[in-house]
Amino acid sequence: MEGERPGPDRGATHRTESWGTRIGLVLAVAGNAVGLGNFLRFPAQAAQNGGGAFLIPYLVAFLLMGLPLVWVEWAIGRHGGQFGHHSTPGQFDRLGRSPWLKYVGVFGLFTSFTIAAYYCYIESWALAYVWHSLAGTFRHADPRLFFPRYLGTEEASVFALPLQAFFWFALTLGLNVWLLSRGLKRGIELAAKIGMPLLVLFGVVLAVRGLLLDPASDPGVIASPWVGLNFVWQPRMSGLLDPTTWLAAAGQIFFTLSVGMGSIHCYASYLHRRDDIALNGATAGWMNELVEVILGSAILIPIATAYLGLAATQAATTGGSGFSLGFLTLPTLFQNWGWFGPVAGALWFGLLFFAGITSSLAMGQPVVAFLQDEFRVPRQGAAVVFGLVTLCLGLVCVWLYPGGSFDEFDFWSGTFVLVVFALCESLIFAFVWGIDRGWEEISRGADLRIPRIYRFVLRYVTPLFILLVFLGTLVEPEGGDWAAAFAQLTSGDGWNLAPESIIGKLLHSGDPDYRWFTDEGKIAVGLIQDATRLLLLVVFGLCAVAVRLAWSRKRRSAP
Amino acid sequence: MTTSALLMLAVTWASIVIVTGRFLFLVLTLPTRREDEGSREASH
Numbered sequence: 001m002e003g004e005r006p007g008p009d010r011g012a013t014h015r016t017e018s019w020g021t022r023i024g025l026v027l028a029v030a031g032n033a034v035g036l037g038n039f040l041r042f043p044a045q046a047a048q049n050g051g052g053a054f055l056i057p058y059l060v061a062f063l064l065m066g067l068p069l070v071w072v073e074w075a076i077g078r079h080g081g082q083f084g085h086h087s088t089p090g091q092f093d094r095l096g097r098s099p100w101l102k103y104v105g106v107f108g109l110f111t112s113f114t115i116a117a118y119y120c121y122i123e124s125w126a127l128a129y130v131w132h133s134l135a136g137t138f139r140h141a142d143p144r145l146f147f148p149r150y151l152g153t154e155e156a157s158v159f160a161l162p163l164q165a166f167f168w169f170a171l172t173l174g175l176n177v178w179l180l181s182r183g184l185k186r187g188i189e190l191a192a193k194i195g196m197p198l199l200v201l202f203g204v205v206l207a208v209r210g211l212l213l214d215p216a217s218d219p220g221v222i223a224s225p226w227v228g229l230n231f232v233w234q235p236r237m238s239g240l241l242d243p244t245t246w247l248a249a250a251g252q253i254f255f256t257l258s259v260g261m262g263s264i265h266c267y268a269s270y271l272h273r274r275d276d277i278a279l280n281g282a283t284a285g286w287m288n289e290l291v292e293v294i295l296g297s298a299i300l301i302p303i304a305t306a307y308l309g310l311a312a313t314q315a316a317t318t319g320g321s322g323f324s325l326g327f328l329t330l331p332t333l334f335q336n337w338g339w340f341g342p343v344a345g346a347l348w349f350g351l352l353f354f355a356g357i358t359s360s361l362a363m364g365q366p367v368v369a370f371l372q373d374e375f376r377v378p379r380q381g382a383a384v385v386f387g388l389v390t391l392c393l394g395l396v397c398v399w400l401y402p403g404g405s406f407d408e409f410d411f412w413s414g415t416f417v418l419v420v421f422a423l424c425e426s427l428i429f430a431f432v433w434g435i436d437r438g439w440e441e442i443s444r445g446a447d448l449r450i451p452r453i454y455r456f457v458l459r460y461v462t463p464l465f466i467l468l469v470f471l472g473t474l475v476e477p478e479g480g481d482w483a484a485a486f487a488q489l490t491s492g493d494g495w496n497l498a499p500e501s502i503i504g505k506l507l508h509s510g511d512p513d514y515r516w517f518t519d520e521g522k523i524a525v526g527l528i529q530d531a532t533r534l535l536l537l538v539v540f541g542l543c544a545v546a547v548r549l550a551w552s553r554k555r556r557s558a559p
Numbered sequence: 560m561t562t563s564a565l566l567m568l569a570v571t572w573a574s575i576v577i578v579t580g581r582f583l584f585l586v587l588t589l590p591t592r593r594e595d596e597g598s599r600e601a602s603h
Contacts, residue, residue, distance in 0.1 A: 026586050052567030059571075226560050233564040279589075283582040290579045294572055447589050448582075 029284035031358025044317035050239025057249035065465035081269030086369035107421035108262025114413035117393035123356030124172035133345025158403030177387035203295035228305025260422035263362035278446035374550035403528030
């Protein structure tokens with residue numbers, strides 16, 4: 001029993017901060033989930049994987065994996081918060097007797113630092129593009145040439161020194177630190193209460209304007225935007241028999257809800273033990289779906305199709321990402337909208353910025369809470385520490401962007417570790433803490449009666465789903481074609497690994513010219529990639545050391 | 560748009576709007592547990 005366990009904070013109920021309003025908390029958690037992927041990744045994934053039929057595995061994955069995992073994280077977070085732990089190491093420590101449980105929580109700290117490092121960089125692009133849209137930069141500059149110049153990737157080098165990009169990155173990070181230092185109510189909750197309604201408003205304005213484009217009267221429009229909407233929603237039922245569609249849907253649900261990060265745990269930990277988590281968690285999750293499925297599908301692809309035609313839009317979304325359409329194409333297309341063009345650009349990138357900042361704040365808060373709880377660092381100081389560490393890690397992404405550092409951060413922290421952590425927490429919840437205690441925690445104070453079938457789902461189905469996502473990422477076949485890969489395997493020709501799979505990444509299989517130095521003795525991409533992986537391992541080790549130090553301090557100060 | 564795409568879109572969007580709207584309504588109208596306790600204490 002947790003209460004019998006010795007420990008300096010046994011039975012303590014530290015209540016340093018709390019949410020101002022219930023809707024503020026729900027908006028903050030929804031804001032954490034709503035990110036750039038809602039607008040750039042979802043429509044491309046849906047269009048490439050069965051169109052409207054994609055929504056069937058997508059919603060199945062939401063109900064059987066996404067939503068249960070959200071409840072697991074809310075439950076672990078609120079439970080840990082009763083013992084004064086607002087970050088995952090302390091919260092996991094409270095789930096059982098084993099001392100290693102707190103080290104599982106290190107994943108939550110690690111992802112906060114390392115994802116924030118590159119995510120704030122993307123967020124800063126959106127902020128910079130708001131400025132450039134309003135300043136009319138894209139009237140004269142082609143975004144396809146502007147973007148590489150902005151990132152400093154024009155030269156054939158593994159290094160970049162983009163001063164403008166660095167300025168916007170520092171500004172974005174500074175804004176995050178300032179909001180974090182203001183606390184839950186005056187910082188994070190306020191940002192969510194302002195950012196989320198504005199995000200929805202901007203999205204609605206752009207969707208309505210985009211869908212009203214008419215080839216007969218609007219200059220530059222060559223097709224109806226409804227053709228684009230049809231492209232996203234036309235159900236191709238054959239896709240349902242393809243495992244690729246199911247894995248893509250499960251992956252999209254997993255990454256859109258921002259689970260496996262330590263952010264939801266942190267936000268839930270500021271609740272009272274009898275506050276509802278069932279309804280709050282479900283509402284935040286469904287709000288994310290509302291933004292993703294409705295606004296996400298109604299802006300990017302319809303507008304791009306109207307101006308580029310369906311074939312070009314299809315080609316631009318191959319691979320399941322709408323990033324190039326969003327950052328390289330849309331700024332040009334908005335120029336056709338006359339006086340409204342700069343405003344539309346500002347709305348689009350403002351929407352992406354709000355989606356980004358509500359997520360990056362959720363990455364910062366667990367670190368701030370860890371330093372406050374375990375090292376008694378004041379909030380402002382903790383926010384500055386988060387900012388400085390993120391700045392240092394972010395600079396690696398900025399400086400070594402052409403060498404692939406950014407992509408390494410994105411893959412290992414933003415994909416691999418998230419799935420591993422989610423798998424660990426779902427198993428610990430069901431089998432270490434125990435489904436009885438876990439279910440009791442979710443049900444206590446609930447304003448929403450969760451069907452009892454979810455006890456079974458939480459125990460077996462959710463971990464199995466996450467395991468499938470993990471295995472799918474681990475050995476993803478070339479081109480994502482599972483049927484062809486299995487046929488090849490059964491015919492004795494082995495397994496054709498995709499370079500984007502975990503094993504493919506580990507073995508650098510996507511780079512036949514993998515090496516550390518060029519023939520001229522210069523640093524090659526291989527060295528940057530391996531050095532970045534080493535850096536990530538060091539950061540993980542340092543987070544583990546910080547946890548160990550915190551618990552040593554507690555033991556020493558225990559009466 | 561084709562009928563099947565329109566049908567898929569309409570059913571999905573309507574379901575999401577109805578569920579999210581219902582949950583949001585509950586979040587906005589139901590008191591939190593703490594407020595409940597606070598108001599009970601105040602009334603005593």
